[in-house]
Amino acid sequence: MPTPTDTAEFLEELNGGAFASQIGHALSEVAAGVVDHGKAGKLTITLDFSQIGESSQVKIKHKLDYKVPTKRGTRSENTSLDTPMHVGVGGKLSLFPEKHDQLFSREQAPVIPRN
Template identity: 55%
Template structure:
């Protein structure tokens, strides 16, 4: 099995929204750290469990961050699940290439009419 492409993996979680949330959290926390000279924190937690007896897994992804403010801190956390397939290409959103041809001409269920 190949190593999972981490860019593709994070962009697959919650249809790319999780990746955007990470970017926003990193920017906000870093700005709070610089503006208020306090420590901030961003935590990404992934839990993986098998779905039934299939080659699918449910990825429970949590983003938790603490942004320093002038008089304290702002904290937020979100948790959602995304199903992914375990394939020879690593963890992927689709089991096979969704753009691949489903049938060859010889395997087509309906034969073309001869004119």
Template identity: 55%
Template sequence: MKPTDPGEFIASLNAGVLANQMGMALSHVAAGVVEHGKKGKVTLTLELSQIGDSHQVKVAHKLDFTEPTKRGSKREDTATETPFFVTANGLQLFADNPSGQLFTKQDAPVVARD
């Protein structure tokens, strides 16, 4: 199995929304750190679980950040889930051949017409 491309993986989470949220969190926390001279924190947590008996996994992702302020800090978190296929090319949002998995010849035999 090839390794999953981390940039493509992050960009696929929640249809790209998580990547935008992460960018905003990093910018806000960094600005707070510089402005107030205190530490900030950005955490991305990923939990993977199998979906049924398939070759798919559910990736639960949580973005949590703490932005320092003048008299304390401001905290926000968001959590969502994204399904992925486990393929020979790593985790992918879409299967290489999704319609190829629908039916086998035993499930839907085609009888030739005379």
């Protein structure tokens, strides 16, 4: 059975690590607002996938939307960007295509010197 996508690695690859950093910042802001004001907060992560042409790549639109409770209501923020990724065996996602073994041996595809 193929190895599934490594979730932590996947999040770090979205937008070169900036998305994971934004999630961390939002988590802290929402948690602090909940504790400071005794009201509920919310953080939503949305991932939309679409195929790039007819390739084995997908464009992942990653959106972060959060609401921080304040003294008199809420403060909200959202961000949305795209990251292209390769889809490997079993659907494993990566920034880079999987390495494959050499297609032909030297005997099967000999290099004939030019005269």
